[in-house]
Amino acid sequence: MAIIETENLTKRFKKVTAVDRLNLTIERGEIFGLVGPDGAGKTTTFRLLTAIMNPTEGRATVAGYDTVKEPEEIKKLIGYMPQRFSLYGDLSVMENLHFFADIFEVRGTEREERIRTLLHFSRLEEFQGRRADHLSGGMQKKLALACTLVHKPQILFLDEPTTGVDPISRREFWDILSNLHLEGVTLLVSTPYMDEAERCSRVGLMFEGKMIVCDEPEKVKGLVRGEVIELRPQPLPKAWEIIEGWEGALDVQVYGGLLHVFVEDGERGMRQLETLLASHGVTVEGMHQIRPRMEEAFVSLIRREQEDAAL
Amino acid sequence: MKIRKTLSVMRKETWHIIRDRRAVFLVTISPVFLLITFAYTLSVKIEDVPLAVMDYDGTSLSRRYVNELTSGKDFHLRFYASDYSEIERLLLQGDVRAAVIIPPHFMNDALGLRGAQLQIIVDGTEPNTGNFALAHIASFTDYFATRILQRSLEKTRPSLVSLAPIDLRVRTWYNPSLKSVVGMVPALIALVLTLPAVSVSLAITREKEQGTFEQLIATPLSRFELLVGKLTPYIASGLLDVALCALVGVFWFGVPFRGNFLLYLLLAADFFFASLSMGLLISAFVSSQQVAMIASLLIFLFPGFFMSGLFFPISSMPPLMRMESYSLPTTHFVIISRGLFVKGLGLESLWPYALALFFTGLLVLGLTTLFFRKRL
Numbered sequence: 001m002a003i004i005e006t007e008n009l010t011k012r013f014k015k016v017t018a019v020d021r022l023n024l025t026i027e028r029g030e031i032f033g034l035v036g037p038d039g040a041g042k043t044t045t046f047r048l049l050t051a052i053m054n055p056t057e058g059r060a061t062v063a064g065y066d067t068v069k070e071p072e073e074i075k076k077l078i079g080y081m082p083q084r085f086s087l088y089g090d091l092s093v094m095e096n097l098h099f100f101a102d103i104f105e106v107r108g109t110e111r112e113e114r115i116r117t118l119l120h121f122s123r124l125e126e127f128q129g130r131r132a133d134h135l136s137g138g139m140q141k142k143l144a145l146a147c148t149l150v151h152k153p154q155i156l157f158l159d160e161p162t163t164g165v166d167p168i169s170r171r172e173f174w175d176i177l178s179n180l181h182l183e184g185v186t187l188l189v190s191t192p193y194m195d196e197a198e199r200c201s202r203v204g205l206m207f208e209g210k211m212i213v214c215d216e217p218e219k220v221k222g223l224v225r226g227e228v229i230e231l232r233p234q235p236l237p238k239a240w241e242i243i244e245g246w247e248g249a250l251d252v253q254v255y256g257g258l259l260h261v262f263v264e265d266g267e268r269g270m271r272q273l274e275t276l277l278a279s280h281g282v283t284v285e286g287m288h289q290i291r292p293r294m295e296e297a298f299v300s301l302i303r304r305e306q307e308d309a310a311l
Numbered sequence: 312m313k314i315r316k317t318l319s320v321m322r323k324e325t326w327h328i329i330r331d332r333r334a335v336f337l338v339t340i341s342p343v344f345l346l347i348t349f350a351y352t353l354s355v356k357i358e359d360v361p362l363a364v365m366d367y368d369g370t371s372l373s374r375r376y377v378n379e380l381t382s383g384k385d386f387h388l389r390f391y392a393s394d395y396s397e398i399e400r401l402l403l404q405g406d407v408r409a410a411v412i413i414p415p416h417f418m419n420d421a422l423g424l425r426g427a428q429l430q431i432i433v434d435g436t437e438p439n440t441g442n443f444a445l446a447h448i449a450s451f452t453d454y455f456a457t458r459i460l461q462r463s464l465e466k467t468r469p470s471l472v473s474l475a476p477i478d479l480r481v482r483t484w485y486n487p488s489l490k491s492v493v494g495m496v497p498a499l500i501a502l503v504l505t506l507p508a509v510s511v512s513l514a515i516t517r518e519k520e521q522g523t524f525e526q527l528i529a530t531p532l533s534r535f536e537l538l539v540g541k542l543t544p545y546i547a548s549g550l551l552d553v554a555l556c557a558l559v560g561v562f563w564f565g566v567p568f569r570g571n572f573l574l575y576l577l578l579a580a581d582f583f584f585a586s587l588s589m590g591l592l593i594s595a596f597v598s599s600q601q602v603a604m605i606a607s608l609l610i611f612l613f614p615g616f617f618m619s620g621l622f623f624p625i626s627s628m629p630p631l632m633r634m635e636s637y638s639l640p641t642t643h644f645v646i647i648s649r650g651l652f653v654k655g656l657g658l659e660s661l662w663p664y665a666l667a668l669f670f671t672g673l674l675v676l677g678l679t680t681l682f683f684r685k686r687l
């Protein structure tokens with residue numbers, strides 16, 4: 001049986017529909033990535049699923065419990081790490097851990113052992129006595145994760161756990177998550193970083209409250225129409241303008257000094273592009289075909305969604 | 312409700328208080344500070360009221376009257392007026408706030424016990440000063456008259472002398488001097504002790520603002536555990552305030568403490584139970600500290616000032632307002648504090664108020680548990 005299931009789950013605020021008829025099924029043991037730009041509705045989805053906010057319409061069950069009717073049952077089983085740092089800044093690392101151990105009723109030797117393990121894996125042993133608000137951003141995130149793990153939750157909800165964290169800590173963080181995944185914990189992680197989405201068993205792309213796609217990373221990448229050519233043109237703005245106007249381009253995306261051009265056929269596209277740009281006096285360096293990454297996939301999927309909406 | 316979880320919230324809350332210098336100030340020093348400020352502001356002694364005198368009598372007795380009236384700190388004799396229009400002018404220009412007019416035959420009438428008359432004119436634009444002047448001149452005149460009476464009676468019928476001082480004492484009851492405001496200190500204590508209720512409403516809204524509330528409600532911590540855990544440390548800090556305020560009342564303002572101090576603490580805890588529950592109820596509805604602050608000041612401090620019987624007797628309020636008065640915990644505690652502190656009353660006469668507070672607390676805490684949702 002699915003551990004999380006939603007049925008037309010909808011949350012409307014005065015001005016926006018933050019979550020729009022979401023139908024989502026997550027199996028036990030998955031590591032599910034929720035990606036999407038700011039304002040897509042990720043946080044609201046988490047709040048609905050952690051039973052701290054009531055939906056306007058639709059319903060959701062977590063571990064078989066209804067989020068509206070049996071919220072307290074859900075809360076015993078889950079760990080939730082909100083997007084904002086939400087531990088007590090004036091309490092030390094240890095005091096925060098003990099507080100959460102208390103309210104989840106983790107006691108005795110189990111508690112001591114648990115806290116020791118958590119301090120170890122989050123590498124906060126040396127900082128036990130330090131006030132939480134005197135920790136670095138990355139350490140705060142790790143402490144927050146440790147606090148949500150104190151009671152060994154079955155399902156873990158992590159809302160943008162790596163936003164604002166340096167790349168090395170991000171890596172460490174994902175290694176921890178992978179370990180939890182291996183231990184059998186079901187994880188729901190939101191992130192604005194597309195490379196992190198690659199590490200999930202499935203990803204869902206949210207945009208303006210809707211789930212645009214929801215599949216395994218490889219399959220999501222397969223949804224991209226055409227093939228991708230990467231090139232470094234000089235001057236770039238001019239090249240971009242030319243290619244945008246070219247009927248052979250399905251989509252053009254800029255990445256730094258690079259252009260990614262989506263075409264039906266890579267080989268032919270490269271030949272056509274070369275002559276096109278040369279005729280306008282644009283020099284091109286290192287043109288080659290690439291496999292679309294998550295990032296290209298999402299950008300082109302969102303663009304397609306926007307175009308459909310405009311029609 | 313699980314004791315361990317509740318204790319844990321209590322411990323955490325205590326840490327929040329003692330680690331935040333502002334919070335320490337708010338829950339310990341500020342009630343005492345407010346008490347002293349209020350007591351002094353309300354007891355600003357009116358002194359040196361500028362006075363004009365018009366003496367048509369011009370006898371030794373009238374001169375003695377004026378001398379004695381203006382010899383103290385209360386009045387400052389600024390002008391001897393020679394006619395009525397001058398008095399009018401002086402009052403109009405604000406050169407004097409009061410005038411005493413002594414008619415001809417004052418001495419004769421007084422000594423002959425024919426009811427000597429005096430005219431007092433007071434500037435009503437400043438009612439406080441006006442009332443003060445009126446009351447002082449009246450009581451002084453009474454006192455003066457009694458002594459004259461006494462002396463003339465001594466000559467004629469010595470056995471009746473003891474009648475006189477009674478009247479004098481009755482008059483000094485109405486003396487709005489420092490002494491009576493100091494007598495207000497116990498009631499003021501009841502007023503300033505609404506501050507912990509403000510603190511507790513801030514304690515929950517602070518968690519809402521800082522986002523820790525979101526984390527907390529996603530755990531199995533029950534509403535009741537959370538509310539009781541929040542309430543208890545603030546009741547404890549409130550009891551500390553009671554002790555501090557009582558000390559200030561006794562040693563700074565010299566108000567005698569005649570009741571049982573332990574009973575006072577117990578009834579104060581009862582009062583905090585009611586008022587802090589109200590603070591919690593506020594925080595169930597608002598999500599910003601600023602709104603919580605304004606709401607609790609509107610609910611506690613201002614009505615506490617005007618409706619708790621602190622200044623205006625409740626019995627003279629219209630019925631609807633009287634009902635509102637009695638729904639305020641402060642009203643009951645003003646009565647308790649006055650009765651126990653100054654008059655030394657015990658539970659045998661204060662129990663109705665104690666009971667009212669207790670049931671208010673139960674009702675409000677019940678309502679809070681009802682309205683307080685573990686939802687965003």
Ligand SMILES: Nc1ncnc2c1ncn2[C@@H]1O[C@H](COP(=O)(O)OP(=O)(O)O)[C@@H](O)[C@H]1O
Nearest residue numbers: 013014016018037038039040041042043044045
């Ligand atoms: N409490 C709220 N009241 C009103 N609008 C909200 C509230 N929470 C979120 N929104 C709106 O809902 C949309 C989705 O927000 P959110 O779920 O926070 O997205 P994300 O986490 O993906 O950035 C946004 O447009 C946001 O402004």
Ligand SMILES: [Mg+2]
Nearest residue numbers: 042043044083
């Ligand atoms: Mg968000």
